Amino acid sequence: MLPACGDNMAAPVRIILEFGGGAELLFDGMKKHHVTLAGQEQPWDIKQLLVWIQRNLLKERPELFVQGDSVRPGILVLINDADWELMGELEYQLQDQDNIVFISTLHGG
Amino acid sequence: MPVQCSSCTEKRAVLKRPKTGHSLCKECFFWAFEEEVHRTIMAGELFKPGEIVAIAASGGKDSTVLAHVMKLLNQRHNYGLELMLLSVDEGITGYRDDSLETVQRNQQQYELPLKIVSYKELYGWTMDAIVKQIGLKNNCTFCGVFRRQALDRGAMLLKVNRICTGHNADDIAETVLMNVLRGDIARLCRCTAISTASEGEGVVPRCKPLKYAYEKEIVLYAYFKKLDYFSTECIYSPNAYRGHARTFLKDLESIRPSAIIDVIHSGENLSVRDSVKMPVQGSCSRCGYISSQMLCKACMLLEGLNRGLPKLGIGKPHRLHEKILSKQPLTEEEERKLKPAVF
Known part of the structure; x- marks a missing residue:
């Protein structure tokens, strides 16, 4: 669908995604991804972002990254370098140029 | 809607602490984390001035944070310890050789002497060779048993008084659960101890300064401090039993973050009837x-x-x-x- 110039259409959101602590292994070892999320009527939130990541970036073993509609417990999420627990978690609405970091705590000691 | 730090009330909070629920800024978090480890060390009387202490270093997050914090607290609070790094080379190509490079960088970053002991020199077998003979079943048993002894042998060579390991609160809670599930009463009694006295000839006393530190805070400490650590899964390790305990505990933590400290608390306060038969060491x-x-x-x-x-x-x-x-x-x-x- 083309991003028609409807009144309710939000502009695309450009964000940086980072994976670390071993989580990058599920993404072909790539730690940093610059992505653009297409404009849509409702603003993008983290919940939708997780679905998007699963469809577009996740290369293997999705069960090691997502559980239900959230991240797998043990994966830390930082939104602009702050714990997502302070930012509304799944409901946080993405802003242009946001930096979202996923760090696995499940690898090695 | 940025949340303010509940301690200094000035800066933007960067994390919610799982143990206390407090929201802290970077600087207040660093201070709180370090001083809690200090209090753990003091309360448990883990070290004596003048001791030589080996930090068991794998290059992973826990031992990297441990080395960093031990070096810092030793200076800040004048522990008077001589610190060194002790690593074990299990002989796992593509895993341990890479993580040992991290340890070698840590050695330079922290300016601590480093000793590496290998399974090959101690036992005549690398893990690669062992897996070739036995396959991928029970290999973690070999590795775990050999590592425990290898650390002791390395510590004897270095003539250290004590070994400290990077076991964190999550690790200990997992171990409590595993020992309950296996009915291993002797280990259940021992596994929450913060330090062990020398158990005999060839066994160096050990302690766990990060015993009460949550994994979440260790990882965030490393992240915000930009510490250099290695995070690849062992190529041979499913370690299935621990994996289940871990997933279970992480699920509990996501509902109630105190679950981890609560499991440790239960383990610490367990007492076993005198009539229960224990193995004699x-x-x-x-x-x-x-x-x-x-x-x-x-x-x-x-x-x-x-x-x-x-x-x-x-x-x-x-x-x-x-x-x-x-x-x-x-x-x-x-x-x-x-x-x-x-x-």
């Missing part, structure tokens, strides 16, 4: 290492490898100890059971 009649059997687990595993009977040290083949020590031959039936499975 003695020493291995071959190598002298602590053992509740005639032969220690490492010697049994090694004997099995060298004789091509890798299952010799797996399970509880205590009845064979006497035969092995007196060099009596095993029966055909006994040998058959101990041979590797055909792949």
Whole structure:
């Protein structure tokens, strides 16, 4: 669908995604991804972002990254370098140029 | 809607602490984390001034944070300790060789001496060679038993007074659960102890300064401090049993973050009836290492490898100890059971 110039259409959101602590292994070892999320009527939130990541970036073993509609417990999420627990978690609405970091705590000691 | 730091009330909070629920800024978090480890060290009387302490370093997040914090607290609070790094090279190509490079960088970053002991030099076997013989079943048993002894042997070579390891609160809570699930009462009693006295000849006292530190905080401490750590899964390790305990605990934590400290608390306060039979610690009649059997687990595993009977040290083949020590031959039936499975 083309991003028609409807009144309710939000502009695309450009964000940086980072994976670390071993989580990058599920993404072909790539730690940093610059992505653009297409404009849509409702603003993008983290919940939708997780679905998007699963469809577009996740290369293997999705069960090691997502559980239900959230991240797998043990994966830390930082939104602009702050714990997502302070930012509304799944409901946080993405802003242009946001930096979202996923760090696995499940690898090695 | 940025949240303010609940401690300094000035800066933007960067994390919500799982243990306390407090929201802290970077600087207040660093201070709180470090000083909690300091209080753990003081309350447990983990070190004495003048001691030489080896930090067991794998290059992973826990031991990297441990090395960083130990170096910092030793200076900040004048512990008067001589610190060094001690690593074990299990001989796992593509895993340990890479993580040891991290340890070597840590050595330079922290300016601490480093000693690496290898399975190859201690036992004559690398994990690569062991897996080649036994396959991917029970390999974690070999690795775990050998590592424990390797750290002691390395510590003896370095003449250190104490070893500290990076076990964190999550690790200890997992171990409590695993020991409950396995009915291992002796280990259940021991596993929450913050330090062990020397258990005998060849065993160096150990302690766990990060015992009450949550994994979440360790990882965020490393992240915000930009510490250099290695985070690849061992190529041989499913370690399935611990994996289940871990997933269960992480699920609990996501509902109630205090679950981890609560499980440790339960483990610490457990008391066992006097009438419960406990294994008596003695020493291995071959190598002298602590053992509740005639032969220690490492010697049994090694004997099995060298004789091509890798299952010799797996399970509880205590009845064979006497035969092995007196060099009596095993029966055909006994040998058959101990041979590797055909792949």
